[in-house]
Each structure stands twice: as C-alpha cells, then as structure tokens.
Amino acid sequence: MWNWIQRFSSPKHFYGMSAMIIPWFAISALLIGVYGLYLGLFVAPTDYQQGESYRIIFVHVPAAWMSLFIYMVMATSAAIGLIWQIRLADMVAAASAPIGASFAFLALVTGSLWGKPMWGAYWVWDARLTSELILLFLYFGYMALQSAIDDQRSADKASGLLAIVGVVNIPIIHYSVEWWNTLHQGATVAKLDKPSMHIDMLIPLLLMAVAFKLFYGAVVLVRTRNEALYRDRNRRWVRELIEKL
Amino acid sequence: MNWSEFFNMGGYAFFVWTSYALTLIVVVANIVSPILQRKKTIARIKRAIKREAIINKSSS
Amino acid sequence: MLNAFYHLLIRDLRLALRNRHELANPLIFFVLVVSLFPLAVTPTAEALQSMAPGVIWVSALLAVLLSLDRLFKQDYDDGSLDQLMLSPNPLMILVFAKVIAHWLLTGLPLVIVAPLLGMFMSLPADAVSVLVYSLLLGTPVLSLIGAIGVSLTVAVNRGGVLLSLIVLPLYIPVLIFGANAVDVAADGLSVKGQLTFLAAMLALAASLAPLATAVALRITASR
Numbered sequence: 001m002w003n004w005i006q007r008f009s010s011p012k013h014f015y016g017m018s019a020m021i022i023p024w025f026a027i028s029a030l031l032i033g034v035y036g037l038y039l040g041l042f043v044a045p046t047d048y049q050q051g052e053s054y055r056i057i058f059v060h061v062p063a064a065w066m067s068l069f070i071y072m073v074m075a076t077s078a079a080i081g082l083i084w085q086i087r088l089a090d091m092v093a094a095a096s097a098p099i100g101a102s103f104a105f106l107a108l109v110t111g112s113l114w115g116k117p118m119w120g121a122y123w124v125w126d127a128r129l130t131s132e133l134i135l136l137f138l139y140f141g142y143m144a145l146q147s148a149i150d151d152q153r154s155a156d157k158a159s160g161l162l163a164i165v166g167v168v169n170i171p172i173i174h175y176s177v178e179w180w181n182t183l184h185q186g187a188t189v190a191k192l193d194k195p196s197m198h199i200d201m202l203i204p205l206l207l208m209a210v211a212f213k214l215f216y217g218a219v220v221l222v223r224t225r226n227e228a229l230y231r232d233r234n235r236r237w238v239r240e241l242i243e244k245l
Numbered sequence: 246m247n248w249s250e251f252f253n254m255g256g257y258a259f260f261v262w263t264s265y266a267l268t269l270i271v272v273v274a275n276i277v278s279p280i281l282q283r284k285k286t287i288a289r290i291k292r293a294i295k296r297e298a299i300i301n302k303s304s305s
Numbered sequence: 306m307l308n309a310f311y312h313l314l315i316r317d318l319r320l321a322l323r324n325r326h327e328l329a330n331p332l333i334f335f336v337l338v339v340s341l342f343p344l345a346v347t348p349t350a351e352a353l354q355s356m357a358p359g360v361i362w363v364s365a366l367l368a369v370l371l372s373l374d375r376l377f378k379q380d381y382d383d384g385s386l387d388q389l390m391l392s393p394n395p396l397m398i399l400v401f402a403k404v405i406a407h408w409l410l411t412g413l414p415l416v417i418v419a420p421l422l423g424m425f426m427s428l429p430a431d432a433v434s435v436l437v438y439s440l441l442l443g444t445p446v447l448s449l450i451g452a453i454g455v456s457l458t459v460a461v462n463r464g465g466v467l468l469s470l471i472v473l474p475l476y477i478p479v480l481i482f483g484a485n486a487v488d489v490a491a492d493g494l495s496v497k498g499q500l501t502f503l504a505a506m507l508a509l510a511a512s513l514a515p516l517a518t519a520v521a522l523r524i525t526a527s528r
Contacts, residue, residue, distance in 0.1 A: 102271050102275060230286045
C-alpha cells in the first residue's frame with residue numbers, strides 16, 4: 001500500500017489526474033452557488049430584526065468558514081508533508097495559503113459592511129471579526145516565511161511547522177478573543193446576533209458554504225498543478241510536457 | 246417581482262451589493278491568478294529550455 | 306543531560322554578562338516606550354490608569370520581541386548552534402536551557418522594573434502587584450513562543466520584521482489575559498481566572514515550545 005501511496009502522490013501522476021477532476025469541482029461549485037444565491041437573494045424571507053441587510057451573511061459566513069477550513073487543510077497537508085515527506089502535500093499547502101487569505105480578507109470586509117448598518121460602525125472589535133483578523137495575520141506569516149527561505153524544502157518544512165503551531169493556537173486565540181469580547185460588550189454596541197435561523201435562510205447559507213468549498217477544491221488543484229510544474233521544472237516529465245505545448 | 250425594490254434591498258443597497266461585488270471580485274481573482282501563474286511558469290520553463298539548448302550547442 | 310542543561314544555561318548567562326550594556330537595551334526600551342504615552346496624552350491619573358495595563362503589556366511584548374534575536378543569532382553565526390545540534394543531548398532540552406537564560410536576562414528585568422512603570426501610569430497598588438504576577442507568568446511564555454519564531458527565521462537575512470509578523474499573532478492570547486488581569490485588579494475584582502489561564506499557557510508553552518523550536522532548528526539551521 002505504501003508503494004501505491006508513493007506512486008499516487010507523485011507530482012507527475014497528480015498532474016495528469018487532476019486535469020480530469022477539476023471540471024467536476026468547478027461545475028458543481030457553479031451550479032450549487034448559483035442555486036444558493038438564487039434562494040438567498042430571492043426566496044429567503046426578510047429578517048424581522050435586520051431587514052434586507054442580513055443577506056450579506058450568505059457570503060460573509062461561508063467566506064469565514066472557508067478561511068478556517070482552508071487553514072485546517074493547509075496545516076494538515078503541511079503535517080503530512082513534514083511527517084511522511086510527501087512533496088505533493090507540501091505543494092497543496094503552499095497552493096492553499098493565498099486562497100485562504102483572500103477569503104479571510106473577504107470575510108473581514110463583508111463583516112465590516114454588515115457591521116455598519118447593524119452596529120453603526122464599519123469596524124467593531126467583535127469576537128468573530130477579531131479572530132478572523134488574527135487568522136489573516138497567521139496566513140500572512142505563513143506566506144511571508146515561505147517566500148523568505150530560498151531552499152524549497154526548508155521553506156516548505158519551516159512554514160509547515162508554523163502552520164501546525166498556528167493550528168494549535170487557533171482554539172486558544174479564539175477562546176481568548178471570545179472571552180475578552182464578552183467582557184467588553186459595551187452598552188454602546190448592540191449585540192451581534194445571527195438572525196434566528198429560519199430554515200429558508202439556513203439552506204441557502206449551507207449551499208453557499210458547500211459551493212465555496214467546491215470552488216476551493218477546483219482552485220487549489222489548479223494552483224497545485226502550477227506548483228508541480230514549477231518545482232519539477234528541471235525534471236523530464238515537465239520538460240516533455242512543455243515541449244508538447 | 247419588483248426589481249427596483251429588490252435592488253434597493255430595503256435601503257441597504259450599498260452594503261449588500263458591495264459585499265456581493267467584492268465576493269465576485271475575490272472569486273474572479275482566484276480564477277484568474279492561477280491561470281496567469283501557469284502562463285508565467287510555462288514561459289519561464291520554455292526560456293530555460295532555450296537557454297540550455299544554446300549552452301549545449303556552444304559547448305559541443 | 307542535566308549537566309549539559311546546567312552548563313549551557315550558565316554559559317549563555319556568562320556570555321551575555323560580558324556585554325552588560327547590551328542587556329540594558331530591552332529594559333531601557335521598555336521604560337522609554339511606556340514613558341512616551343503620558344507625554345502623548347493629557348496625563349491625568351484617570352486617563353493613564355485606564356490605558357496603563359494595555360500600554361505596559363504591549364511595551365513589554367515589544368521589548369521581548371526586540372530581544373529575541375540574541376537567542377540564536379550569535380550561535381548561528383559562529384557555528385556553536387551546529388555544535389549544539391550535533392550534541393548527543395536532546396536538542397529540546399538544550400533549547401529549554403537557552404530560553405530560560407534568555408528570560409532571566411530579558412524577561413525578569415522587565416518584571417522587576419514593572420512597579421516603577423505602574424507608578425508612572427498611576428496604577429493603584431493592588432493592580433501593580435497583579436501586574437508583576439501577570440508579567441512573571443507571561444514573559445516566560447513570550448520567550449518560549451518567541452523561540453519558535455526565531456528558530457524559523459534564524460537563517461533568513463534581516464528576518465526581524467518577518468519574526469514580528471510570525472510571533473505577534475501568537476502573543477495575542479497572553480496579551481489579552483495579562484492586560485485584562487491588571488485592568489480588573491485596578492477595579493478591585495478577582496484575577497484568579499486570568500492568572501490561572503496565564504499559568505496554563507505557561508505550562509503548555511513550556512512543554513511544547515522547546516520541542517517545536519528544536520524541530521524548527523533542524524529544518525532551518527542545519528547545513
């Protein structure tokens with residue numbers, strides 16, 4: 001079985017196989033996303049407390065979940081790369097980081113845009129937004145370390161270790177920030193309550209979340225293929241491939 | 246379906262539509278960026294192949 | 306093994322004490338930065354007291370951050386780090402010795418000077434003692450977590466800013482609980498929860514950070 005894993009995880013083999021998988025991810029992401037958006041924008045009822053502005057959750061919450069999900073995948077791949085020396089895992093980790101960071105950024109900006117009508121201010125030190133900001137910093141640290149170290153293997157291992165340390169810290173950070181926030185829930189700030197989740201609101205939310213994850217699947221595969229091409233640029237399989245292009 | 250009401254989003258048009266626009270931008274960026282990256286990588290490898298061919302020719 | 310631990314600790318302390326003036330830098334930085342705040346605002350006792358826990362804690366954080374470089378840089382440059390990594394003793398233990406030395410040289414002085422700064426910022430006496438306890442528990446955690454960051458960036462040229470980027474997010478829980486403990490103490494409330502959490506973080510960091518640091522060193526600093 002070990003042989004099978006080694007063969008399966010060779011960048012060359014991955015490159016060939018991923019070409020077939022990517023369209024499935026992309027198309028299903030598109031279909032589910034469009035349907036989710038339709039339900040969210042047209043079918044879901046108006047919220048009793050927040051009016052129409054709550055519809056931002058259909059992108060804000062999936063983006064936030066996405067940023068956390070991607071970080072987990074990144075850290076797990078990095079751990080696999082570190083422990084079992086599987087280069088493909090390192091490539092997946094490196095490919096995932098910019099995607100996760102962009103969604104963390106999106107979560108922050110949409111959260112801010114949701115905050116203005118709700119709390120009257122574009123930025124409030126709410127527990128979730130603050131945790132999301134720290135997550136973005138963790139992503140930046142990972143990407144900065146990756147690019148700072150010249151030797152590819154060392155860069156992968158070092159940033160992989162950082163991702164693992166970050167994963168251990170995420171629950172601690174989350175708990176600390178939540179705790180800090182409950183203390184400071186001032187009278188001036190209306191408590192941010194997710195609208196009580198009517199099923200007609202929950203379904204589009206979940207659909208969007210799934211669509212985002214499938215989108216990530218497609219994008220990370222494309223990015224990983226790029227990593228494979230770049231890192232193996234001096235190897236025969238890449239050279240042969242390029243000459244055919 | 247009252248379109249003008251829909252676009253107005255109960256007065257929150259700016260916030261809702263900017264959020265969705267930004268989402269679209271992030272999604273598009275995540276599609277375009279790897280495509281550009283791929284082109285760059287392939288071009289780079291092709292240049293390296295050319296360079297090596299020249300070096301090999303001149304040394305033989 | 307304990308022998309190696311002890312000797313490495315003593316060696317680091319001795320080396321540092323040869324350049325005594327360098328040791329004062331983080332300390333002076335700490336005092337200086339805290340002193341800037343009263344100068345930047347209207348220094349009424351109330352205003353100062355409300356910002357004191359945050360200001361003192363952030364300044365302590367930055368002072369430790371600036372001093373982290375000394376942990377491995379010199380050893381990396383002159384080859385002693387390579388020797389340490391070749392030693393039959395577990396690298397984790399040796400790292401632990403170095404981190405303790407680092408804390409004794411940079412963190413502990415901050416703790417000792419803290420009451421003076423508490424006075425500068427008009428903190429009441431109860432809050433000052435909690436400040437000392439929180440820093441006493443917190444600064445070792447900062448050294449331990451900082452060690453992970455330094456070990457990842459030791460081979461990077463001008464890795465100072467990169468180090469801050471990596472380490473500061475990880476410092477945030479310590480900052481939150483440390484500063485909050487002092488804040489709450491100034492109001493006369495119980496700080497048991499906060500200090501317990503700081504102690505828990507210290508226990509976690511002390512057990513895991515040296516291991517992570519050792520792994521990081523083997524990744525980045527072996528040639």
